Amino acid sequence: MTGHPAALCAAELASGRPLNLSRRGFLRGALGAGAGTLILGVGLPAGPARAQAAAAAPGTNVPAFLEIRPDGTVRLLSPFVEGGQGIFTGMAQIVGEELDADPAVFTVENAPAGADYLVIGGQMRITGGSMSVRLSYPVMRRLGALARAMLIEAAAAELGVPARELSTEPGRVVHAASGRDLGYGALAGAAFDLAVPDPDSVTLKDPSAFRWIGREQPRLDVHDKSTGRAEYAIDIRVEGMLQAAVSHAPRLGLTVGTIRNREEVAALPGVAAVEVLDGAVAVLAERWWTAKRAVEALEVDWVPFDTLPEGWREMPADFSSADFAAALAASEADETEAEAEGDAPGVLAGAETVISATYHSQYLNHAQLEPPSAVARFNGDGTLDLWLPNQAPEQYQSTVAGLTGLDPAQVRIHSPMLGGFFGRHFLYPAASPYPQAIELARRAGRPVKMIWTREQEFLRDPLRPMAAVRFRGALDGDGLPLAIEAVSATEGPTEAINGRGDQVDPTALEGLTGKAYAIPTRRMAQAYVRNPAMLAYWRSVGNSMNDFFYECFLDEMAAAGGQDPFELRRHLLRDDARLSALLEAVADLSGGWKRGPYDAPDGTRRARGIGMASPFGSEAAAIAEVSIAAGRVVVHDVWEVLDPGQAVNPALVRQQVRGAAALGLSQVLMEESVWQDGAPVARNYDMYRILPPGDMPPVHVGILESGAQIGGVGEPPLPAVPPAVANAVAALTGQPVRRMPLSRMSFES
């Protein structure tokens, strides 16, 4: 696994503070009179005996996760937030398998913050790092098995037979000897009042007996999502709330000096208040549109902070991303080795052929379609309800507790469905509306909903880091690689967020490190350069750019040595059975490797490229076919094979491969957050271009279940795609591609 989101919560884990949520109290708070017209399905299953299990190991307190209704339908609170990846369906399959209940009868909701849900290693949970299934799989299976054991025990009492004489069929307990059976719905009341059995007392199913794990199971959320019924944070409405809009300072590091027309704007029809916040002005109104128009009318003189809030970076007035890229390439910062094998400087000094090149990546926005929002409501009993898009409920809970002086148990985090996330909704300083909503609700004495406009979002969205990587490669007399060296001038997202440690941030170099090719001498190092911009995790994190660098330079080494890039990979992976199989699989899927250039039947001249990556515990290989039309790169087809070891739901895996491929294509073809004069040039989708449907090629997907340890799915298909495209373009043009996005370059058709 990669450590990044885990590292993000290390500080919180270190506090070791158990969260002591009273479930009955939670239920009253969520559904009680104060909730008004609250239209959320939150709240936990009611019933006695909930408290007794409060000290149970995370992932074992069955009633905190499961409710079985009289009609036999199952409600599951998922420790992982649904944001498009299909985790609700995956969790229903995994829990349903051992519970012996059809995933189709499940409704799944996001769990609140609380110790019961820390199912990753019994210590934490976040939705990210492609961790959800791979790191909770045995725990969530065992949860289902524990629930099934409780239902059997209740049935034994009801039928007056020993539990060992009972078995289950989907949704019911069966006593074969007497031909009697009882539905789960009739048993659940009694069953979930029983003590949860010893977690070690249950036996998990043999995989050969699986009914649902490993099968294509329809998603549980597609009808709601096709009819507008799915509810996101931006849709939440609570009784009596005011709506808020904000204008941030043009650069982080500035705050409000004077507002020249405050009285005028405060007097506009429908405006409730004009408020000054850290680095921003806000307007409260009954209608959001009123607030937005009013806040944009404010004339503000921005001045530097006396003391910058913790974690914020000061953006210089003359910052330019182009100048910063040049500075990275020229950086003479100290090099810290992350991976070294053999004497790279010595081999490079003595080799017959040495090539070198400098590669660049760009800043990227997350650009999830749902703009950030937050709803904050202080309640009469001193508690705070907070609805916000988030990938880490407990981290937000403890941060909000620190911010407000409340006890964490008084802070209820509601995690609605995410309108895309891609790394956007971790806890980043200055990057989310929840502190503003909380402060405004406190001042107004009413609940407040804050929505950021797209323009405000693109001003404060923390960025995928950029890097400049200086490569050197040595070849032997046969043109085969002897040594590879990469020095990346960059800052990793984890060190940017948490501060620099004494080790290389693994999220800075992953994808340059950990490559499987049998190149005998290697040196991968970081030259740390601090960014003035705020940085973040972005789908597939370091791998999102580092596999592009490595795989493209590997093609340059192949070209310098007179090798075919596919054959070279085959040679370098010859002792790795898993990756050799993957390489053959992607070639087969594409109809056999051919590099080109060649003439396609439609008269276009095309070529293919290949890329491979080993991200987040899985293995991926992609081939792309391109041509050039009107000076632009056109991607005609992508073939990609993912080996996640084991697939819980192949249909979901294919969706994730296609979706991640789309994001990889978007990155390599057109995306870039360009900064000039200390500000992002693009503040909306008109200038920050993301892949439109017309540029999406068919993505042909293969899944290889090698049986290796289960790996991630959401992120791993992305990193192989950009180098596959870039290498295809290089094959077509004869010129290496050393920089993303390709829209920066002009091509001759």
Next chain:
Amino acid sequence: MQLTVNGTPREIDAPGDTPLLWVLRDDLGLTGTKYGCGLAQCGACSVLVDGQVMRSCVTPVEMLEGAEITTIEAIESDPVGARVVEKWVEHQVPQCGYCQSGQVVAATALLKEIPEPTEEDIRATMVNLCRCGTYNYIRAAMTDLAGREGETL
């Protein structure tokens, strides 16, 4: 002013220059129509106005007096819309789902205008953005809706 939304006349007291999107979401509680960009760039806010697709984030409500507005909430009451939803489910199109209200509305508008759209018709009109990259699935559902043999992904 009065608006007809999903077949029901509604009295609206929002300022006339308020975009339809915010009247739907804040005045009428119809939150299925989404805010994505506010600039008619992404299409998440698409609704039908007299059967034509319109981006509600840039459409002042005062222009719509007397018009018939259909939002995603009522899309299944329209026989074409119901077919689109059925195929969206069959082809498992949505991932995060945030753009899909707009996608379903755009598909419905196209199929009401052209019952058997060509690939070129689809390419020219299904232009809404999807950050999850469900485009292959949208294409598969549209090909099916257009009555052509296609791949089930």
